[in-house]
Amino acid sequence: LKTEFDFTFADYPSHVLIRDEFPSVNEIIHAFYPAAGLAEELPILAVCDTNTESLARKILGDDNRKIRLLVLESGEKSKSWESVETILRAAVEAGLGRDGLFIGIGGGVTGDLTGFAASIYMRGSRLCLVSTTLLGMVDASLGGKTGIDLSGLKNLAGTFYPAELVYLPLAALYTLPEREWKSGMAELIKTAVLDSGEFLDLVKKLTFLEEEGRNSSVYRECLKECISRSVAYKGRVVEADPKETGTMRPLLNLGHTFGHALEEAAGLGVISHGEAVAWGMARACKLGLTLGITPPERASEIIEILVNSGYETRTPHPLVKSVDSLMNAMMADKKQRSGHGFGVAKLRFIVPDAESARVVSASDILSGDTLLYKILSGE
């Protein structure tokens, strides 16, 4: 089982380690500053949120090195300019220079914020992420997307800035709240659908093993293998298309055009990202079926996995019944490729095909808005 990965995303090397336990701060510091003595001098800023504060304190210990810990409010609402500014100011106060180190300890939000701040602090500082959620481990901490939400739109501003070192300590997963767990599992299923074959079979096995309990060793082993495969797949895709300008990285947005619309129409933070993506994948299957791209047995297989994992796949979604609000949110999606104006024709969807998935532009779909209206309303 592969637990150590070396990727190069554009010009950035990124080392990813899957571990059973948490790293110690000494290990992290040594990885960044191998020269003895130097580490004592260099200021470090660790960032966590109210959910991961005790974990962060455990990792940092009470060593008398000058490590400043900044604790942000947990949740999607923290993905703001204000948080980035707070991190930047804390970095100045902690005395970080360009070779100073930012350590983000937490889930996707903490990683996106710490990464964004590190990417612009003195035009780019050093970055380590310790990912503590399933969503972070299988998706958000890998491949360098950073960002904040703005004007009610997800990740409107951000950068590509891969962490030099990413730890995925599995011990963090077994105390995750159910909502967090489900949010990550959807991204794991998404990656398995894209990779298909053995990985998808493994995810199905994982769903069945839930009956044994998530604490069982057989479940944990299977989960570790799923995470390893997810890292390997995503790493391959991002290496091939680091800035999403090609045809590979957009595939990682399977379920996201519909999913982001649901998240935004419900009000950011109301429906978890993963649950929205799961619902979005079900919509993508429906679109693919209608267009003759997704074979019927493939669509049923994907939807069955989602239902067995406890996701809402029906439409209209119980929390957002207004199709108009979903259409409006979708048209404002930043992933449109145009410079100006919003419109259905500019949307792109990732649709499962027999082997993996492919990109479909709404402009390629005859009477796109009528069809999308049907997909969203379930009529």
Ligand code: GLY
């Ligand atoms: N979360 C999708 C990506 O990293 O491209």
